[in-house]
Amino acid sequence: MYLTDYHHHTDHSFDSKAKMDDVCKTAIKKGINEICFTEHFSVNPKAPTFGHMNFERYFTQIRACQKQYEEQLTIKAGIELCEPHLMKEDYDRALRNVKFDFVLGSVHNIKEEKLRTFMMEKESTDAYHTYFKEVYSLVSLADIDVLAHLDLLKRYAIETKGNYSFTEFEDILRGILQKSIERGIGIEINTSGLSNSKLREAFPTLDILKLYKKIGGEILTIGSDSHRADSVGEHLRSALHMAKQAGFNYIFTFTKRKPKAIKIKV
DSSP: OOOEEEEEOOTTSTTOOOOHHHHHHHHHHTTOOEEEEEEEEOSOTTSTTTTOOOHHHHHHHHHHHHHHTTTTOEEEEEEEEESTTSSHHHHHHHHTTOOOSEEEEEOOEETTEEHHHHTTTSOHHHHHHHHHHHHHHHHHHOOOSEEOSTTTHHHHHTTTTOOOOTTTTHHHHHHHHHHHHHTTOEEEEEGGGGGOTTTOOOBSOHHHHHHHHHTTOOOEEEEOOBOSGGGTTTTHHHHHHHHHHTTOOEEEEEETTEEEEEEOOO
16 A cells, blocks of 8 residues: 655644654654645735745755655655635746645635635635635636645534535536646545544545546545644545545656556555
């Protein structure tokens, strides 16, 4: 079984104190074969992620870990871009000379409000519909490899607004997936929701994965979205079983933003 964790944060992200070296050591102990560090990055001064990332420091540590653990762990350099469909010229300028293996795109803010704040005064259906419309805009315009945690809003909405109905939002979800496929963008199974005691489900749901497969989706990555060294690789095996259940025989890794299929063996 080849285990990959393609969504992980360290102290290069504003919301993590994990050390890259500690993450690598823990990943090796857990039998993980390949990891990609995907630090938060935004060009919007009003976003909490703005101004935290130092690319020189990041790549210096990446290279050091790659050299130290080259016989034990494959380590890739990635980034998680916040709302990369907005301020595109600024993103292009900021990243023009930065070479990544892998680029995630996500919606963490809507109209410069954090999701938790954005949804507060909204009725549940309206909140989810607005969120999914923003995700559709992202996959329509952004230069990314994979869409992160497609239905992330439920993390913040589950306690006060509840979860959403797949049937109710199937049309807009299908549109997101079709646009992703059309533009060569994959999706991830983000396992962080499985550790949420109120939620206990991945981002996205099995229904969405099955729909993605049904309409021709192929590119699928798996990530823990961990912000701590000790939780690197959480629920990876569950995600592989989920992928198989949805009909997938491969997951993907990336090198210089080119996808490579890895046979699922569970």
